[in-house]
Every structure is written in C-alpha cells, then in structure tokens.
Amino acid sequence: MATSVLTSKLTQRSQTTIPKAVKNALRVTAGDEIGYVIEGDSVRLVNVAEQSEHEDPEMARFLDLLARDIGQGNVQALTPQLGEQLKALAGGVAVDHDAEITGAVAL
Numbered sequence: 582m583a584t585s586v587l588t589s590k591l592t593q594r595s596q597t598t599i600p601k602a603v604k605n606a607l608r609v610t611a612g613d614e615i616g617y618v619i620e621g622d623s624v625r626l627v628n629v630a631e632q633s634e635h636e637d638p639e640m641a642r643f644l645d646l647l648a649r650d651i652g653q654g655n656v657q658a659l660t661p662q663l664g665e666q667l668k669a670l671a672g673g674v675a676v677d678h679d680a681e682i683t684g685a686v687a688l
Contacts, residue, residue: 620678 587600599615607628609615614629650656659667 587602589597589600591597599609603626604610607615607626608631609628616627616629616632618625618627647656
C-alpha cells in the first residue's frame with residue numbers, strides 16, 4: 582500500500598483544514614467528530630462514529646475489574662529498577678502492531 586503525506590497548516594488558534602482526501606478516507610463531513618489516537622510519536626486520525634460502533638464488548642468489564650483491583654491495592658506501579666530491567670530486556674525488540682497473527686491463537 583503506497584503512503585502519501587498530505588499536509589495542512591496550523592493556525593495561531595491551533596486550527597487546520599482537513600484535506601479532502603483525508604475527509605473522504607475517514608468518511609466524515611461537517612459536524613462529524615474526528616478522534617486522535619496517539620501512538621508513540623505518531624498520531625492517527627479516526628472517525629469517532631465508526632470507532633464507537635466497533636468497541637470491544639468486554640472492555641467495560643475489564644475496566645471494572647481493574648478498578649476493583651486498584652481499589653483493593655492489588656495493582657502497584659513498577660519500581661524504577663524493574664522498569665530499567667524491562668527496558669534492557671526489550672529495548673531492541675521491534676514490534677509490528679499491524680502484522681497478521683499466525684498460528685494457533687486462543688483468545
């Protein structure tokens with residue numbers, strides 16, 4: 582898939598005009614909401630209406646479970662030492678988040 586960079590300028594009030602090709606790709610029109618997904622040092626634009634149609638049905642249950650665990654003190658922050666150990670172990674590993682999952686997968 583070929584990649585092209587479309588540009589627009591940011592005004593003093595942090596506003597911009599979304600290029601027509603981007604509006605078409607997102608299937609948005611005037612008044613629609615655009616979401617910004619921050620992924621590292623990149624930002625991906627999404628059509629908010631389409632995103633909400635594809636929400637994970639288990640996410641609310643997972644977040645409730647996580648909130649209970651945090652409230653009970655079962656979830657703790659990483660210590661700086663453990664964080665450094667994790668960085669050392671995984672620092673050079675490249676991850677392609679868009680790659681197909683192959684092999685047997687049990688979800």
